[in-house]
Amino acid sequence: MWPFNSSKQPEQTAVVDAPAVNAPAANAPASDFIRSHEFENVHGSQPVTEEAPTAAGLLHNTALDPAKLHPLANIRVDDLEYLDIDDDKPNTLEGARTALPSRGWSDDLCYGTGTTYLGGLTVGSLMGLREGITRPLGIDNPTMRLRMNAILNQVTRRSTFIGNSAGVIAMTYNLFDASIDAMRGKHDIYGSMASGALSGALFRSASGPRAMLVSSAIMTGAAAAWTGVKRAVL
Structure with missing residues (x-):
């Protein structure tokens, strides 16, 4: 065909006839089609005997080293060292140890x-x-x-x-007592009596000198009595 021919002619297209479909096979159910075919066994003719992995098998695997999983897993009880925490120790001040634990x-x-x-x-x-x-x-x-x-x-x-x-009196007394014991380095009845006198005077300081003296005397006697009872009983 001349390429510059202006006449338009319809192109010829090759048509391939589709293969005829077997009507009975097309209308057959899928189950019959699957039964009539054989599938290839990828593992060969030998049956598969390998078992699926389980959690117990993985945990008992010798390749898993506990020392590699955690650095403290292979430490024995004899190799442990315990730390002494200072906050949990009882009071070591002289004269302050009684049956009642105090830090x-x-x-x-x-x-x-x-x-x-x-x-x-x-x-x-x-x-x-x-x-x-x-x-x-x-x-x-x-x-x-x-x-x-x-x-x-x-x-x-x-x-x-x-x-x-x-x-209020107890809080003031304990603050004075702790301060006096820290300065003196020990705890005894004289420090307790001084703490009682100071706390009693401070408690009644707004009521005048006489009330301060009375309150100080009462607290001094109470502190001495409490210290004596604590030493005798506790």
Whole structure:
């Protein structure tokens, strides 16, 4: 064909006839088609005997070295060294060791203040209960409701006052006691008496010199008595 011919002629395309489909095979179910074919065994004719890996088999594998997995896994009990923590040691100050374990002035401050505060609340509650029961209410036959109201008022007033006062005195006493023991290097009855005198005077410092002296004397006697009882019993 001449390439510059202007006449348009339809191109001839080769058409290949598709192979005829067997009608019975096309309409057959897929299960029959699969049954009629054989698949090649990639492992050969020998059956597969290898078992699937399990967790127990992996853990018992000798290639897994515990020393390589963790640096402390192969250490024996005899090779361990224990550290002594200073915070857990009892108080080593001379004269401060008793049957009650104490690690230092911080334990004495916390436990002493807390127990004294709870003791003050208990004593104040008992005093308020007695006053509420025996206090006259101004009428001949008071009802149970009025009596309970009087008891609650007295218990609240007495317990909070005595508890707060005792807690403040105990906290001040323990601070003075720890400071004096640190300066002197030992704990004895004289340091406790000095701490009691200072804490009592400071507690009543706003009430004048006479109240300060009375409070200081009371606290000095209480500190001496507490130290004597602690040495005898504890």
